[in-house]
Amino acid sequence: MAHKNFRKEDFAKIEGSDLYQVEFRKGEIGEGSNLVVERQTQNDEYENLQAEIRRHNDRIFICWSEPFNGRVIFDE
Incomplete structure (x- = not known):
């Protein structure tokens, strides 16, 4: 499994x-x-979220109520 990090x-x-x-x-x-x-926690660990995922054309959007540091995990 691969991942891509993102920031607030x-x-x-x-x-x-x-x-x-x-x-x-x-x-x-x-x-x-x-x-x-x-989502990255204060302990630098990760917890799963059930975030809303939207798709439009060749774009994928991850939506949440507030910005956070985290990562998206996906199959290569």
């Missing part, structure tokens, strides 16, 4: 919503059928 600063506020999103291209993480989103 990578998130953007969704206009007209209370959510934030981080964006990936399909080429970076695949089609997105087996994505796992994890």
